[in-house]
Amino acid sequence: MNVSRLREDFAVLSDVIYLDSAATSLTPEPVLKSVEDYYRHFRANVGRGVYRQAQLADQRYRLAHNKLAEFVAASGGTTVFTRNATESINLVAQGLSWKRGDRVVTTLLEHHSNLLPWMKLKSQGVELEIIKPDREGRIDTAEFERAINDDVRLVATTHVSNVLGTVLPVREISDLCRENGAMYLLDAAQSAPHLPLKVDILGCDFLCFSGHKMLGPTGTGVLWMKDESPVQPLLSGGGMVDQVFEESFSIKKGYEGFEAGTPDVGGGIGLGAAADYLQKVGLAEVHNHEMMLTQRLLMGLQEIEGLEIYGPADLRDRSGVVSFNIRGLLPHEVALMLDQAKSIAVRSGHHCCMPLMRHLGLDHGTVRASVYLYNTEEEIDLLLQTLESIARLA
Ligand SMILES: Cc1ncc(COP(=O)(O)O)c(C=O)c1O
Missing domain, CATH: 3.90.1150.10 (Aspartate Aminotransferase, domain 1)
Incomplete structure (x- = not known):
């Protein structure tokens, strides 16, 4: 990896020693160029027009979804673009249907974005267990073995702590989830930008991460779902429907069903370019x-x-x-x-x-x-x- 060569792609580095990439990353030239190209040369809405420019925008936006699926080595499932990891997590928490007595297990290492959406479910009678780390910020696998049993509906953990840098034993957690019939949501906001991830090896049902922490534009994030069927979209409206009648409507399958309204097309295309950039490096x-x-x-x-x-x-x-x-x-x-x-x-x-x-x-x-x-x-x-x-x- 030629660091001095790739630093030339980040103009701002001549003015700052940037050691805050866990909050948001910088943007390299190829990502800026891809966003600029969209706005300069083929700006159009997606999933709507039949003219060439609209077809090109549609094709590039869809391709960006495919690139992000490839980025986490997903051969199936649904890859949805969101505004950030927070929205990805909320989409799952609010999109699943809960019943009184369902249990969710999470940890005290979580970012508020992977804690508050589960706390909010308490008003629907969902019970929340929060596993505490030790003084060094580690959680022993035995703690997960104790907490995850067949009463648990979903486990939500971070992959890497955004405060202490702790790496969690993701594979052990996903094995426990599978053995106990629980779903596993993995918050990969601090791992997807930094190490190669393969959803099959991680063994999660939902993978959430932020585009802006992986060299993509701000206001971009990703939710990968192994199976979209139990999750209802957060928003309803244009672009996400197959058929609309006066009394009912049917929702499109795939990412479009979860992206109601005009999406951040330029941001999504830029995020695809960020995935390309990281994979090339x-x-x-x-x-x-x-x-x-x-x-x-x-x-x-x-x-x-x-x-x-x-x-x-x-x-x-x-x-x-x-x-x-x-x-x-x-x-x-x-x-x-x-x-x-x-x-x-x-x-x-x-x-x-x-x-x-x-x-x-x-x-x-x-x-x-x-x-x-x-x-x-x-x-x-x-x-x-x-x-x-x-x-x-x-
Ligand atoms: C581990 C973790 N999860 C979730 C988030 C939320 O990310 P976003 O602000 O992009 O929604 C962050 C942001 O710092 C994070 O570090």
């Missing part, structure tokens, strides 16, 4: 590069006096998301200092995981640095040097 290479940077970062952070690192100590249990604090300073103060001193962009605060922060006793949250394919060892070293100076002054 190679997800395995992206992952190796990130793990090399993460190891360097963790080793350097351990040397800084007054700095506490959170998350699993073992590199094999984590990804390129690293949370820490400097004693005597608030996370937002550290993030501001990094920006002011060296234009280093990191995230600070609760990272949309307030219950987890409370569980870990981190009232003000953490500072979070997250790496991606365009980051370099020099950038990590600059982050470490700057943090060292900040910690010395604190």
Whole structure:
């Protein structure tokens, strides 16, 4: 992987040390170009017109869905475009029909987006169990073995924690789901952009991720469903129907049935280009590069006096998301200092995981640095040097 070559595709990198890709990623030139091409040369609505321009838009938008299905090695199922991972998860939570006494199992590592949609089901009589991680942010497989039994209707977990970087034992969880007749929703917002995923190997029924975290345009996300039949669309209206009568209507099969109204056509086409870009670079290479940077970062952070690192100590249990604090300073103060001193962009605060922060006793949250394919060892070293100076002054 030629990092200096691919950095040329991200113009903004000349102005910033961007270590906040877990929040949203940057956009490479080929993705910008694909969106621009749509708006300049063949902008039209999809699924509606018969003229050539509309046919071209339709074809490219459909192709983008196929590219995203390929991206997660899905040979079947339905790949729906959404606005983000949050919408993908809500689509499943609200689209399934629930009955009083149904049980859902999730974890305290979840982003609010994979917690609140399940909490909301409590008003329909659904019982929710939230498995808690240990101090390092890990959950033993035994905890899932205890919680997942044949009363459980659905299990919803993240693949990778967006705060602690913890990687969950997805295959073990999906095996337990299968043995107990439960559905499995996997939130891959922090994994799909960073490592090669194959839905068959993961063994999930629903896979949710954000397009904007994988070099795609903002306002794009994906929901893959192994079987769409138990899920009702979130919205009804134009574009999603086969037949409409005065009393009833029939819904199209496939992604169109779940994408009522005019979709973000340019965004979807851009997301297809992002999937192409990542596959051309190679997800395995992206992952190796990130793990090399993460190891360097963790080793350097351990040397800084007054700095506490959170998350699993073992590199094999984590990804390129690293949370820490400097004693005597608030996370937002550290993030501001990094920006002011060296234009280093990191995230600070609760990272949309307030219950987890409370569980870990981190009232003000953490500072979070997250790496991606365009980051370099020099950038990590600059982050470490700057943090060292900040910690010395604190
Ligand atoms: C693990 C995880 N799940 C869900 C989300 C929500 O993603 P989005 O804001 O794209 O809906 C995020 C965003 O940070 C995340 O990290």
